[in-house]
Amino acid sequence: MADNEFRTIQSLGRRELINELMEHNETQHKETIKGWGDDSAVLENSDHLKLLSSESFMEGVDFDLTYVPLHHLGYKVATAAVSDIYAMNGTPDAVLVNLSVPNKMSVDMLKQIYKGIGAAGKDYDFEIVGGDLSASHQLLGISISCYGNVDKELITYRSGARIGDAICVTGDVGGATAGLRILMREKKFWEEEKQQQSFQPNLDDYEYVVKRQLVPIARKSFIEILRDLDIIPTSMIDLTQGLVNDLQNLAEASGKGVYFYQATLPISLDTRNVADEMKEDVDKYALYGGEDYEMVFTLPEENVEKLSEEFSDFTVIGQVKNQEEGIRMQQAEGGVVSFNDSEG
Numbered sequence: 001m002a003d004n005e006f007r008t009i010q011s012l013g014r015r016e017l018i019n020e021l022m023e024h025n026e027t028q029h030k031e032t033i034k035g036w037g038d039d040s041a042v043l044e045n046s047d048h049l050k051l052l053s054s055e056s057f058m059e060g061v062d063f064d065l066t067y068v069p070l071h072h073l074g075y076k077v078a079t080a081a082v083s084d085i086y087a088m089n090g091t092p093d094a095v096l097v098n099l100s101v102p103n104k105m106s107v108d109m110l111k112q113i114y115k116g117i118g119a120a121g122k123d124y125d126f127e128i129v130g131g132d133l134s135a136s137h138q139l140l141g142i143s144i145s146c147y148g149n150v151d152k153e154l155i156t157y158r159s160g161a162r163i164g165d166a167i168c169v170t171g172d173v174g175g176a177t178a179g180l181r182i183l184m185r186e187k188k189f190w191e192e193e194k195q196q197q198s199f200q201p202n203l204d205d206y207e208y209v210v211k212r213q214l215v216p217i218a219r220k221s222f223i224e225i226l227r228d229l230d231i232i233p234t235s236m237i238d239l240t241q242g243l244v245n246d247l248q249n250l251a252e253a254s255g256k257g258v259y260f261y262q263a264t265l266p267i268s269l270d271t272r273n274v275a276d277e278m279k280e281d282v283d284k285y286a287l288y289g290g291e292d293y294e295m296v297f298t299l300p301e302e303n304v305e306k307l308s309e310e311f312s313d314f315t316v317i318g319q320v321k322n323q324e325e326g327i328r329m330q331q332a333e334g335g336v337v338s339f340n341d342s343e344g
Contacts, residue, residue, distance in 0.1 A: 048149050053084035056143040065140070066190070067183045070109055072214040073142065074116025080240065081146035082124045083218040083293045087238040088157070089226065090150035092124050097131035100141035113142065124220055154232060156297075158253035161235040165298040167258060167318040170222050172266040173243055174282060177289030178274035179213030182206045185278075208270040216293045225311045233297035242288040244339050246296055248327055254298075257325035260318025263332045 057063055057077050065073075078095065085092045097117060101110065114128070121128060126146065161167075182203065203210050219238075226232070237250045243265075251258045265286045275282035298320055299307065307314070321328075327339040 048151050049090075049155055051085050051088050051090045051148040051150060052145065053081050053148075054143065054145040055080040055084070056141065058141050059139040064183075064187070066187050068214060070112035071116035071119070074113040074118075075120045075215050076116075077142050077144050078117045078120035078124070078126075078146075079216050079218045079293060081144045082120065082126065082220075083238040083240070085146055085148035086219055086223050087236050087295060088148075088150055089154050089223060089232065089236065090148045091223075092126040092146050092148040094127045094129040094147045095121070095131075096145045096147075097128060098134075098143040098145075099131070100134050100136040100139075102136045102138050102140060104138075105140060117144070124218060154227075156233050156236045158235050158237050158250050159255075160233075161250060161254035161256050161298040161320045162300075163256060163320055163322060165234050165300055165320040166304045166316045167247070167260055167296070167298055167320060168304065168314050168316050169239065169243070169266060169294055169296050170219055170314045171292070171294045172268045172271065173239065173292050173294060174265075174267050174271045174275075174285030174289050175209050175212035176216060176291040176293075177213075177285040178271040178282075179206070179209035179211070180289075180291075181274060181278055181280070182210060183213060206270070206274065208268065209274055212292065216291065218293055219295050222295055222311070222313075225307070229306060229310055231299070231303050231307055233299055236295055236297040239292045239294040239296055240290055242290040243296070244287045244327065245290070248339070250296060250298075251320075251323075251327060254320070255323050257321035257323050258318060258327045259321050259325065259330070260328075261330050263330075264315060264317045266315040266317075 055077055057073070057080075059065060063073055063076075081095060082092045095117070097114070099110065099113070117128060120126075126148075186203070235250055235254055237246050239246055241249075247258050247260070262283060265283065267282055267286050271285060272282050275285060304316060318329075329337045329339070331337060
């Protein structure tokens with residue numbers, strides 16, 4: 001590092017930081033088909049491919065135990081790891097669970113985390129096969145590695161989008177961010193009440209968005225529909241970092257551009273109501289929020305029609321373009337916004 005230069009992580013952004021870190025990956029095995037740079041690593045294994053993904057959540061950064069129940073935390077981290085396997089059009093098989101545990105955690109509290117992971121295992125059909133426990137001074141850390149598989153002819157990367165393909169997204173976007181805004185507001189109310197134990201927030205009106213934040217659901221049903229219809233997306237990525245960022249990841253991997261429409265963004269009424277209540281721009285929830293764990297994927301037009309006949313829970317939001325056109329969004333009023341290749 002020349003002249004003792006101190007570069008902050010923020011100055012690089014997530015993708016460029018990973019690129020630099022992986023410069024030190026000096027060993028490559030012939031079984032590795034795809035390493036870093038996609039939702040899961042891909043390894044050769046006779047008639048099918050092995051998939052590996054990992055997710056880490058740190059207290060104070062990724063979750064707040066003030067309003068996150070421990071069993072929901074276990075379920076959510078497992079969902080995040082499994083979602084990466086689904087984004088490769090694969091099926092999860094097993095997970096390893098690593099916990100960094102501070103003294104404030106009891107045995108029963110740890111069992112609640114595993115209860116959530118076990119519930120996810122039942123929903124997504126994976127087995128907990130091991131892991132590790134270590135001590136932490138103050139904060140809880142949880143990491144889950146997921147192992148899965150996919151037939152060679154079904155593997156879907158971020159890198160296969162073709163010019164003219166429709167850009168689609170399952171479900172709706174921005175809901176997880178709306179739920180987080182509600183939970184953060186209720187925590188503030190609790191703190192203003194001097195943390196009185198009797199304070200009980202009423203979240204009935206926000207049930208949908210709060211669930212989107214606390215217990216998101218990975219898109220197993222969508223992957224199963226693709227198999228039933230014999231449809232293979234040309235590219236796919238799970239929605240974790242916000243729509244703009246994940247579209248950038250997909251476009252960069254495919255060497256293409258993206259043109260999408262603000263008016264087509266699938267945003268639920270519950271999410272819109274929260275944004276109105278907070279006096280915030282709901283489109284920012286959708287474009288930059290993340291943690292929705294929906295699937296963003298590309299398909300030729302004929303496959304869009306075939307999919308829509310059997311599966312209605314997706315929206316066409318745009319089209320794949322030439323790389324030179326970059327990432328652009330047509331606003332509802334008709335203007336066009338260009339997004340720089342940044343972390344948003």
